[in-house]
Amino acid sequence: MNFSSKLIEEAVNEFSKLPGVGKRTALRFVLHLMKQDAAEVNKFGGAFIKLRNELRYCEKCHNVSDKPICEVCANPHRDASVICVVEDIRDVMAIENTQQYRGVYHVLGGIISPMDGIGPSDLNIETLVQKASAGEIKEVIMALSTTMEGDTTNFYIYKRLKESNVTVSTIARGISIGDELEYADEVTLGRSIVNRTLYENSLSFK
Amino acid sequence: MNFSSKLIEEAVNEFSKLPGVGKRTALRFVLHLMKQDAAEVNKFGGAFIKLRNELRYCEKCHNVSDKPICEVCANPHRDASVICVVEDIRDVMAIENTQQYRGVYHVLGGIISPMDGIGPSDLNIETLVQKASAGEIKEVIMALSTTMEGDTTNFYIYKRLKESNVTVSTIARGISIGDELEYADEVTLGRSIVNRTLYENSLSFK
Numbered sequence: 001m002n003f004s005s006k007l008i009e010e011a012v013n014e015f016s017k018l019p020g021v022g023k024r025t026a027l028r029f030v031l032h033l034m035k036q037d038a039a040e041v042n043k044f045g046g047a048f049i050k051l052r053n054e055l056r057y058c059e060k061c062h063n064v065s066d067k068p069i070c071e072v073c074a075n076p077h078r079d080a081s082v083i084c085v086v087e088d089i090r091d092v093m094a095i096e097n098t099q100q101y102r103g104v105y106h107v108l109g110g111i112i113s114p115m116d117g118i119g120p121s122d123l124n125i126e127t128l129v130q131k132a133s134a135g136e137i138k139e140v141i142m143a144l145s146t147t148m149e150g151d152t153t154n155f156y157i158y159k160r161l162k163e164s165n166v167t168v169s170t171i172a173r174g175i176s177i178g179d180e181l182e183y184a185d186e187v188t189l190g191r192s193i194v195n196r197t198l199y200e201n202s203l204s205f206k
Numbered sequence: 207m208n209f210s211s212k213l214i215e216e217a218v219n220e221f222s223k224l225p226g227v228g229k230r231t232a233l234r235f236v237l238h239l240m241k242q243d244a245a246e247v248n249k250f251g252g253a254f255i256k257l258r259n260e261l262r263y264c265e266k267c268h269n270v271s272d273k274p275i276c277e278v279c280a281n282p283h284r285d286a287s288v289i290c291v292v293e294d295i296r297d298v299m300a301i302e303n304t305q306q307y308r309g310v311y312h313v314l315g316g317i318i319s320p321m322d323g324i325g326p327s328d329l330n331i332e333t334l335v336q337k338a339s340a341g342e343i344k345e346v347i348m349a350l351s352t353t354m355e356g357d358t359t360n361f362y363i364y365k366r367l368k369e370s371n372v373t374v375s376t377i378a379r380g381i382s383i384g385d386e387l388e389y390a391d392e393v394t395l396g397r398s399i400v401n402r403t404l405y406e407n408s409l410s411f412k
Contacts, residue, residue, distance in 0.1 A: 002299060002303065003299070004269055004270050004271055004276055004277060004295065004299075005261065005270045005271055005272050006272055007253075007256060007257045007260055007261055007272065008257065008261075008270060010253050010256075010257070011253045011254055011257040013253075014249065014250045014253040014254070017250070018235045018238060019234060019235070019238050020231075020234075025226075027296065028225060028226075029224045029225070030257065031294065031295070031296065032224060032225050033254055033257065033258060034257070034258065034261065034270075036258070038258050038259060041254055041255060041258035041259075042255050042258070042259075043220065044220045044223070044251075044254055045250075045251035045252060045253070045254040045255040046251060046255070047213075047216050047217045047219075047220040047251070048217055048220070048239055048247055048251040049247060049248050049251040049252070050213060050216075051213045051214065051216070051217045051236065051239065051240070051247075052239060052240065052242070052244050052248070053244060053247075053248075054213055055211065055213055055214075063210055064210050064211045064214060064240075065211055066211050066212055066213065070210055071210060072210075088237065089210065089214075089237070090233065090237065093208060093210075096208060097208065
């Protein structure tokens with residue numbers, strides 16, 4: 001594309017670095033910004049600079065937080081002996097939204113992926129092992145995705161936690177509520193039969 | 207959505223002001239930015255602030271430009287007596303990409319749209335009328351969209367230019383090259399018959 005201004009070209013290039021944003025969408029964003037008040041645009045650009053420069057992570061669980069200890073870890077009503085291991089903060093948000101989990105989290109900041117050059121040392125795994133060997137934890141719930149990378153990470157953490165006296169569990173895999181059996185893939189359907197639950201435990205009301 | 211940090215919430219809110227971006231996409235953008243170097247993110251946010259504060263418009267055609275007169279208007283090989291009237295800079299880019307047009311442009315900065323509270327005085331129409339009455343122009347080519355708002359704007363400008371001795375034309379409407387007749391809408395097909403061109407003029411090679 002041939003831009004009549006270097007400033008526009010620069011702004012379009014910056015926007016198109018975002019995931020899933022091409023040059024055309026980026027130009028649409030730029031034209032939108034050009035029509036806004038200068039104060040609005042200053043706030044827009046400033047929000048990201050502020051985010052990157054001021055963002056802090058919880059010292060305990062590595063979740064994003066404005067304070068040294070995040071709200072979940074600081075909450076005395078949460079069970080600190082149960083830790084749910086997740087990939088990033090989106091997973092924390094998703095689980096928090098269910099309002100079913102009363103333990104705390106441990107955010108890895110990614111998963112082991114040799115293809116992308118991400119090894120165990122790039123992730124927050126050591127602090128999890130330390131917590132476990134300090135004897136503070138009863139159970140670690142693995143809530144990673146069921147990709148090759150997720151399984152590798154699961155297995156690596158399982159091996160590292162073996163010495164500590166910690167139960168390692170994974171979230172249940174099965175047929176989604178509302179899904180039809182005939183459209184389910186075999187692996188999921190197979191797992192849902194092997195890992196069946198007692199009928200009285202499956203009721204959401206008790 | 208329940209964010210663990212005010213900074214993230216703010217950044218998500220800013221991104222979701224962009225056209226077609228919802229909270230989920232905005233969060234994806236924010237997580238992407240969080241993983242970048244601080245210098246990268248400063249450049250990202252700064253590009254938009256710089257764009258809004260430093261952007262200038264061509265004094266002649268209102269196209270976006272880094273200099274007081276844009277490249278098209280400053281080019282002595284372009285025919286300044288033919289003016290193509292367009293809605294915004296995207297249209298200029300689209301026409302420039304065809305490499306078929308040797309005249310200059312006039313960017314309105316929008317179209318008349320009473321529903322959105324945009325009247326003729328909000329657009330760059332006066333300067334076009336002045337150029338026409340100064341006798342500098344032979345032809346004005348209207349290249350606005352064929353919506354109700356586009357037609358209204360066409361008609362308003364046509365009326366304003368009537369006193370000056372200027373030919374007002376519109377770009378040709380017809381069946382797109384490569385399209386099949388049976389799928390064309392009636393209005394377009396009807397217009398393409400009424401406004402038919404001589405066969406020898408329709409050849410792209412001459």
